[in-house]
Amino acid sequence: MKNTLKRRNFIKLTVSASGALIAGVHLQSCMPKKPQAEVHQFSPLIKIDTDGWISLIAKNPEIGQGVKTALPMILAEELGANWNKVKVVQADYDTIYDEQWAGGSYAIILNWDLMRTAGAMVRQVLIEAASKKMNLPVEEFITKNSKVFHTKSNKTLPFEELIAEASQIPLPEEVEFKPTDSFEIVGKNIPQVDLDKLVSGGAEFAIDIKLPEMVYATVLKNPVFEGGVSSYDDEDARLVNGVIDIIELNNAAYGGRLLGPNSPNFVNGVAVIANSTWATFKAAKKLKVVWDNTGSRKENTDEIFERFHAQLSNTSIERKDGDIAKAKRSAASSFEAVYEVPFLAHATMEPMNCTVDFRTDVCEVWVPTQNPEALQEGLIKLFGLQPEQIKIHLPRIGGAFGRRYYVDYAMDAAVLSKKTGKPVKLTWTREEDIRHDWYRPGSVQKISASLDKDGMVTGWQHILANASRKTSLGREGGPAGTEIDEYDFPAGFVPNLQLEYGHVLSDVPLGQWRAVASSANAFTVHCFLDELAILNKTDPIDYFLKFIGPERMVPVVDDYEFDLKRLIHVVEKVRQNSNWDTPLPEGQGRGFAARKGAGSFIAEVVTVSADENRKIKILKVDAIVDCGIVVNPSGATAQVEGGILEGLCAALYGEITFKDGATEQSNFHDYKWMRMGEVPEIHIEFIKNELPPRGLGEPPLPPAIPALVNAIYAATGKRIRKLPIVQ
Amino acid sequence: MPSYTLTVNSVEKTVSVDTDTPLLWVLRDKLGLTGTKYGCGKGLCGACTVQYKGNAVRSCTLTADSVLEGNITTIEGLSEGQNHPVQQAWRELDVPQCGYCQSGQIISAATLLSKNPKPTEDEINASMAGNICRCGTYTRIREAFQLAASKLDE
Numbered sequence: 001m002k003n004t005l006k007r008r009n010f011i012k013l014t015v016s017a018s019g020a021l022i023a024g025v026h027l028q029s030c031m032p033k034k035p036q037a038e039v040h041q042f043s044p045l046i047k048i049d050t051d052g053w054i055s056l057i058a059k060n061p062e063i064g065q066g067v068k069t070a071l072p073m074i075l076a077e078e079l080g081a082n083w084n085k086v087k088v089v090q091a092d093y094d095t096i097y098d099e100q101w102a103g104g105s106y107a108i109i110l111n112w113d114l115m116r117t118a119g120a121m122v123r124q125v126l127i128e129a130a131s132k133k134m135n136l137p138v139e140e141f142i143t144k145n146s147k148v149f150h151t152k153s154n155k156t157l158p159f160e161e162l163i164a165e166a167s168q169i170p171l172p173e174e175v176e177f178k179p180t181d182s183f184e185i186v187g188k189n190i191p192q193v194d195l196d197k198l199v200s201g202g203a204e205f206a207i208d209i210k211l212p213e214m215v216y217a218t219v220l221k222n223p224v225f226e227g228g229v230s231s232y233d234d235e236d237a238r239l240v241n242g243v244i245d246i247i248e249l250n251n252a253a254y255g256g257r258l259l260g261p262n263s264p265n266f267v268n269g270v271a272v273i274a275n276s277t278w279a280t281f282k283a284a285k286k287l288k289v290v291w292d293n294t295g296s297r298k299e300n301t302d303e304i305f306e307r308f309h310a311q312l313s314n315t316s317i318e319r320k321d322g323d324i325a326k327a328k329r330s331a332a333s334s335f336e337a338v339y340e341v342p343f344l345a346h347a348t349m350e351p352m353n354c355t356v357d358f359r360t361d362v363c364e365v366w367v368p369t370q371n372p373e374a375l376q377e378g379l380i381k382l383f384g385l386q387p388e389q390i391k392i393h394l395p396r397i398g399g400a401f402g403r404r405y406y407v408d409y410a411m412d413a414a415v416l417s418k419k420t421g422k423p424v425k426l427t428w429t430r431e432e433d434i435r436h437d438w439y440r441p442g443s444v445q446k447i448s449a450s451l452d453k454d455g456m457v458t459g460w461q462h463i464l465a466n467a468s469r470k471t472s473l474g475r476e477g478g479p480a481g482t483e484i485d486e487y488d489f490p491a492g493f494v495p496n497l498q499l500e501y502g503h504v505l506s507d508v509p510l511g512q513w514r515a516v517a518s519s520a521n522a523f524t525v526h527c528f529l530d531e532l533a534i535l536n537k538t539d540p541i542d543y544f545l546k547f548i549g550p551e552r553m554v555p556v557v558d559d560y561e562f563d564l565k566r567l568i569h570v571v572e573k574v575r576q577n578s579n580w581d582t583p584l585p586e587g588q589g590r591g592f593a594a595r596k597g598a599g600s601f602i603a604e605v606v607t608v609s610a611d612e613n614r615k616i617k618i619l620k621v622d623a624i625v626d627c628g629i630v631v632n633p634s635g636a637t638a639q640v641e642g643g644i645l646e647g648l649c650a651a652l653y654g655e656i657t658f659k660d661g662a663t664e665q666s667n668f669h670d671y672k673w674m675r676m677g678e679v680p681e682i683h684i685e686f687i688k689n690e691l692p693p694r695g696l697g698e699p700p701l702p703p704a705i706p707a708l709v710n711a712i713y714a715a716t717g718k719r720i721r722k723l724p725i726v727q
Numbered sequence: 728m729p730s731y732t733l734t735v736n737s738v739e740k741t742v743s744v745d746t747d748t749p750l751l752w753v754l755r756d757k758l759g760l761t762g763t764k765y766g767c768g769k770g771l772c773g774a775c776t777v778q779y780k781g782n783a784v785r786s787c788t789l790t791a792d793s794v795l796e797g798n799i800t801t802i803e804g805l806s807e808g809q810n811h812p813v814q815q816a817w818r819e820l821d822v823p824q825c826g827y828c829q830s831g832q833i834i835s836a837a838t839l840l841s842k843n844p845k846p847t848e849d850e851i852n853a854s855m856a857g858n859i860c861r862c863g864t865y866t867r868i869r870e871a872f873q874l875a876a877s878k879l880d881e
Contacts, residue, residue: 063825064824064827065824189821195818196818198826198829199817199818199822199833200809200814201801201802201830202762202803205761205764207761207764207765208755241728241745242745276744276752276756276757277752277756278748281768347861348825349766349827349828349861349862350764350766351765351766396826397825398764398827399825399861401861427765429768430766634821635821638821638824638862638864641863641866642824642862645863646863649863667767667769667771668766668767668769668771673861674865675852675859676851676852676855676858676868676869677849677853677856679866681866
């Protein structure tokens with residue numbers, strides 16, 4: 001398989017002072033959208049030391065999704081490295097690495113070809129060096145276990161003995177990828193690279209950073225969004241042992257709406273600086289702040305949802321296929337349902353925190369972020385810095401789930417380090433973390449179907465109302481991807497289809513949450529299909545298969561096709577694995593949903609039981625996943641297990657509510673998370689194929705929600721159209 | 728500020744902190760034992776779990792002056808060479824995802840197995856109910872329990 005990236009200038013080989021061979025890259029120059037003719041700067045990606053150890057750079061932030069292991073595995077595979085003598089080194093933020101963020105299930109999708117190309121290019125150079133040295137044709141060599149191996153004679157030359165020769169060889173114009181059936185690292189269960197540290201307390205998270213002369217900080221923010229600080233009395237707070245200073249964080253004074261005019265404000269508040277975290281928490285409780293809430297809408301959840309309901313009849317059309325009015329007129333029958341989806345918090349286990357040393361004209365940051373680019377942009381705007389004055393380290397992150405796209409906490413830490421003239425570690429309390437999240441948008445959704453005499457859909461109208469257009473990742477105006485768009489399933493499957501969006505204004509800060517729009521819309525669409533199946537007295541899987549139709553490519557939009565063969569295959573397989581067609585005892589039920597997400601296809605069946613009080617216990621989840629090549633089965637399975645549990649947990653308990661413009665929840669007692677005893681058995685099977693690997697962080701989550709709700713219907717006859725299930 | 732002498736991982740440590748300082752912050756900020764994590768500050772999530780006198784306790788809700796009478800074991804001191812059967816099982820099954828809650832999970836698991844080497848599923852559920860894993864490693868933790876129990880048996 002020849003590779004398409006014919007840019008040999010994206011990589012450069014050099015020999016370091018210690019004699020190591022370093023493959024530097026300029027990945028940005030490989031991106032079609034950012035073509036660059038000449039590249040002069042390179043950042044290291046592969047380093048082969050004279051002792052045979054190989055260092056591989058992990059470029060993306062590790063949030064628990066396993067990229068720190070998976071991306072270097074791809075590099076090592078094509079290089080032919082001995083994984084047992086590989087050291088993985090986490091990169092700092094560096095624009096040369098490009099697309100250095102975590103989210104949208106994109107890490108493998110965006111880096112698969114790049115990592116393969118870089119690894120293969122260095123492999124080819126090493127082979128050529130060996131071929132010259134041994135005076136044998138290049139075609140007769142492969143690499144394996146960090147050695148170049150002559151297949152006819154079984155002679156080997158270790159990589160480290162080829163450094164000098166290899167560094168003199170011009171890089172090839174074109175590389176050839178290893179055949180996938182010869183993979184020795186990709187496709188194997190490789191334990192994550194930080195495993196030893198993680199089980200011994202030695203893994204360093206941002207919250208664990210300690211710098212010389214560092215002081216500690218926390219913030220007390222106005223609980224009311226869009227509110228400010230009117231005045232504050234810090235007399236008692238200053239009496240707490242160890243308190244150094246109290247500083248008002250008035251973001252109007254530091255840049256205002258840094259993420260753009262349509263984004264929520266970083267919330268104003270008062271910061272405590274002290275010589276320990278505990279002193280900051282204790283003093284923050286003693287602050288007496290008079291908040292200024294004149295700028296707030298002082299919203300309540302009920303009133304927000306009333307406005308969502310009202311907005312269902314005042315929408316913009318996002319997609320229109322055929323004529324739904326005509327379909328309605330000629331329909332044999334029709335059906336509609338209205339669903340409510342709550343706001344959700346992220347509640348990452350590691351609360352928001354950031355450490356900044358801004359004592360000089362260089363701003364050095366240790367930050368748990370999914371989006372270092374946004375932080376760099378914010379720091380440039382706020383302090384007028386040049387990019388080279390900003391150094392962003394990316395320690396491993398204690399969960400992200402979308403929350404850490406937003407860099408409000410890191411900007412606060414930078415302001416505090418600048419103002420105090422000291423390195424500052426800012427740690428939010430859990431209460432601040434829950435109250436000042438960028439929440440998954442709540443929504444009201446109405447789906448209406450026109451049906452023919454066989455109960456099949458001829459017209460489909462899906463209206464979604466929420467407030468999500470207010471935030472947009474710093475890009476003004478555009479949607480956050482947390483509503484409904486032209487790609488939404490079943491677009492492309494129904495001849496007469498209309499997708500509509502009703503926008504409501506709100507102060508609530510909104511953002512991405514794992515699986516983004518699908519976290520809400522999969523629930524409504526796949527529950528609605530289940531309702532249609534029940535209405536039609538048809539088995540829900542039979543109905544779904546009939547609804548999507550026979551194997552074919554479905555052109556959803558110009559640049560996006562849906563390969564139904566792969567979807568049908570996972571559906572049929574989950575039917576089999578879950579014993580779908582075997583009746584269950586009284587009081588038990590199964591529910592089903594299947595979807596495409598981030599290029600992967602997933603079908604899930606949830607089995608539940610209900611006792612006489614209709615108390616639900618989730619017994620089992622079966623999942624079939626087709627994500628193409630599975631890079632690291634251990635990590636991939638973990639993503640599916642985690643996605644399913646997060647979906648189930650959100651469906652059962654997840655709800656953030658607002659009163660007088662502030663979040664009512666504050667900690668894990670009122671924002672509940674699933675505990676060990678509630679966790680079902682999970683059985684996961686991956687479809688084996690040779691297709692390029694696709695995303696896995698998000699896709700397992702959305703189907704779990706409708707599959708659970710449909711199972712509850714099957715067990716109890718109770719149809720749930722409003723989440724969470726446990727009110 | 729008063730001075731306290733605590734026994735942490737079998738070593739005596741003297742610290743000067745306010746009486747109401749939670750053990751968590753003594754461990755993290757004063758003693759540099761950052762394997763014990765802050766998650767909620769109210770004993771709700773279990774990220775800060777350590778052993779005190781052999782029992783699993785939430786270090787975020789125990790003040791320094793209340794843990795002076797016995798040994799405090801943190802993740803860093805759970806075993807020689809980080810080779811406790813629970814840690815071995817965690818490694819073999821590649822349990823962590825983000826990893827932030829795992830010190831607490833491991834301490835809770837090791838504590839249960841030290842008292843009850845063959846726990847039933849209900850006993851595991853009850854004893855682990857105080858430890859939240861936001862990423863969803865629960866199914867692997869359950870498996871790791873079985874593996875660790877079998878290792879203890881050997």
